[in-house]
Amino acid sequence: MALKKTAAFFLLFLLFLFVPLKPTQADDYTADYDVNYYLVENGSSLQTEVGFNIKTTNLRSDIYVKKFSLIFPSSFKVSKISAFDDRGEVVPKIVSDDQKITIELEFSDPNTGKGSVNNFYVKFFQENLFKVNGNVWEVILPTVDNRSGSNYRVNVVLPKNTEKKISIAKPKPDSIVNQGDFRSITWNNPTSKTIYAVFGEYQYYQAKLTYNLKNSKLVPVFTEIALPPDTLYQKTFLQHLNPQPSSVYVDEDGNFMARYFLKPKENMTVNYQGIIKVFNQARPDFLPVIRSTIEQQKKYLLTEKPLWKINPDVKINSLKSMADIYGYLVGQFQYDYKKALSLDSKRLGAQQAWLNPKSVVCTEFADLFVALSREKGIPAREIEGYGFSADPQLRPLSLASDVLHAWPEYYDESKKIWIPIDPTWENTSGIDYHSSFDLNHVVFAIHGKDPQYPYPAGMYKIENSKDIIINAVNQEPEEKTSLEGRGDFLKKINNKNIYQGKITIKNNGNVFLNDLNFSLDSPDISINPSALSVTSIAPLETKEFSVSYSSTGVKRGKKSKITLSNQYGKIFDFDIEIVDYxxxxxxxxxxxxxxxxxxxxxxxxxxxxx
Structure with missing residues (x-):
């Protein structure tokens, strides 16, 4: 994937410099900034009216601020620029090249003398600052750098009567105030390089995935593929899967696996289509799944694997907590953009990445975090999937096959949940991916037991095929819940013997069903067990249960039945005739x-x- 911006240019974007021109020096004056972003809905896009109020105070009697410059990346679509100072309108000098737009301002008749104050008022429109992605609005606001001793306020005013609420903010705003029909969000003196904000509590993605399967052997084989799974922060809606698999199941890590039978020398193309809903907070309905599986998972979540093995040294011993590990990776390792573009680059693993801190991509960041966390007794795993990124320089995608991304998760013992983090994207963007996450990560495969298996979608390729198409959408998917039940019982039993039977439950719906409780009831038949529980059942998945059953001693010729039901209703009735022994x-x-x-x-x- 070609990168259109250089790293140096991206720095310019991040710093968003307000440059005083000579003869002043930075310590000869102070500058206070009041920046306002007024959002206007324009069809399916957002237009932003931006206002900069810049107050300069001269700190010396013999030097004063005469000129100011605002520098933007050339990708900023800035229009209708106007400027004023305390004397009236100022004509800005605008210089553009391939990389930047410079707005140069000069006071018409500035006040002079120590303690004197001058003001610039700059207004313009910008079309692509706030991105509309499916169901959410997203923005990355660069902040003013080198402003020691100054006051700085950033204020975002949402469109009139909008229902959008801020769901993610890095850093957190100082205030959110409703003012009539408008809502304003304010940050006072932010210290981060950027302000990242998302408006909307969840995001929908339309996913079309292709899996190219090949059996090169002379004997038939079963092969497996990993479909997008349900997770604590992700809910999937299956719309189409062709051809249908022989069977599906959920493995120990929570991967949604589909099995296919391939004849000798057979090639098969599997097409998946679905909607993936990503949440900014943990799903309450999925918590029982996490807490019922973590104890079994802990048996391997602290073990070493070749890619997650690292030799202890002095630096590693100094890292005591998860926060220490994350901060060290973000601060001491460097993302390698050239390596990310190379189709020949190999996954280094944690040990080699530790020895080559200036040549890592997302898989190395993830491997290092998993290895270091497990070394400290913190359960951790790697996630591979899709990172929705409009700017590959800000948020790069590093897996060579299609546009995949990798990031780690760790298990928080106090909260009893998995928490995703992304040291790669914080390293490249400056956005905090430690204290909170975002809505741009879609999980394809979970690697806790094995660092390489199962392969995520996009890795089942034929030459240079395009196997992943994923787009943000704002359409609410239709949820279909359908459970099919079948009982394997004798149609006639006597009132003395004990019999063995089987219950089969299949999910014919398009979503995972979690925390299901089934009951087997009969007025004349004793069933053991009479209560069944299913932590989670995937679409197309079948669960089987063995039970014993016997008559409670009724008289001959009695017609009875066994009823299977759950918290949502009856699944089936099975008619049985009871005869005298x-x-x-x-x-x-x-x-x-x-x-x-x-x-x-x-x-x-x-x-x-x-």
Missing amino acids: YADLEIKISLGILFLVLVFLAGRFLWTKK
């Missing part, structure tokens, strides 16, 4: 005698004929 025994003995008599008569008939 001795009457049933008499019938069986009589049928046995009759059979022997018939055999005897047939034999005698054949003998007589001879």
Whole structure:
């Protein structure tokens, strides 16, 4: 994927410099900044009216501020620029080249003398600052640098009567105030390089994935693919899967696996289509799944694997906590953009990445975090999937196959949840991906037990095929819930024997169903167990349960039934006739005698004929 911006140019974007021109020096004056962003909905896009109020105070009697410059990246679509000072309108000098737009301002008749104050008022429109991505609005606001001793306020005013609420903010705003039909969000003196904000509590992605399967052997084989799974922060809606798999299941890590049977030398293309809903907070309905599986997962979440093995040294020993590990990776390692573009680059693993801190991509950041966390006794795992990024320089995608991304998760023992983080994107963008996450990460595969298996979508390729198409959408998907149940019981039982049966439950809906509780009821039949629980069942997945059942001692000829139901309603009824044990025994003995008599008569008939 070609990168259109250089790293140096991106720095310019981040710093968003307000440069005083000579003869002043930075310590000869102070500058206070009041920056306002007024959002206006323009069809399917957002236009932003931006206002900069810049107050300069001269700190010396012999030097004063005469000129100011604002520098923007050339990608900023700035229009309708106007400027004023305390004397009236100022004509800005605008200089553009391939990389930047410079707005140069000069006071018409500035006040002079120590303590004197001058003001610039700059207004312009910008079309692409706030991005509309599907169901959410997203913005990365660069902040003013080198402003020691000054006051700095950033204020965002949302469109009139909008229902959008801020769901993610890095750093957190100092105030959110409703003013009539408008809502304003304010940051006072932010110290971060950027302000990142998302408006909307969840995002929808339309995913079209292609899996190219090949059996090069002379014998038939089963092969597996990983479909997008449900996670604590992600809910999937299956719309289309062709051809249908032989079976599906959820593995120990929570991967949604589909099995396919391939004949000798057979090639098969599997097409998946679905909606993926990404949340900014942990899903309450998925918490029982996490807490029922973590104890089993802990048996391998602290073990070493070749890619997650690292040799202890003095620096590693000084890292005591998860926050220490994350901060060290972000601060001491450098993302390698050239390596990210190379199709020949190999995954280094944690140890080699530790020895090459200036040549790492997302997989190395993830491997290092997992290895260091496990070294400190913190359960951690790697996630591979899709990172929705409009700017590959800010938020790069490093897996060579299609546009995949990797990031780690760690298990928080106090909160009893998995927490995703992204040291790669914080390293490249300056945005905090430690204290909170975003809505731009879609999970394809979870690697806790094995650092390489299962392969995520996009890794089942034929030459240079395009196997991942994913776009943000704002359409609410249709949720279809459908459980099919089947009972394997005898249609006639007696009132003395104990029988063995089987319950089969299949999810014919398009979503995962979690925390299901089933009951087996009958007025005349005892069933053990009579209560069944399913932590989670994936679309197309089948679960089987063995039960024993027997009559409670009713009289002969009784018609009864077994009913399977759950918290949402009845699944099925199975009709059973209960007969008296001795009457049933008499019938069986009589049928046995009759059979022997018939055999005897047939034999005698054949003998007589001879």
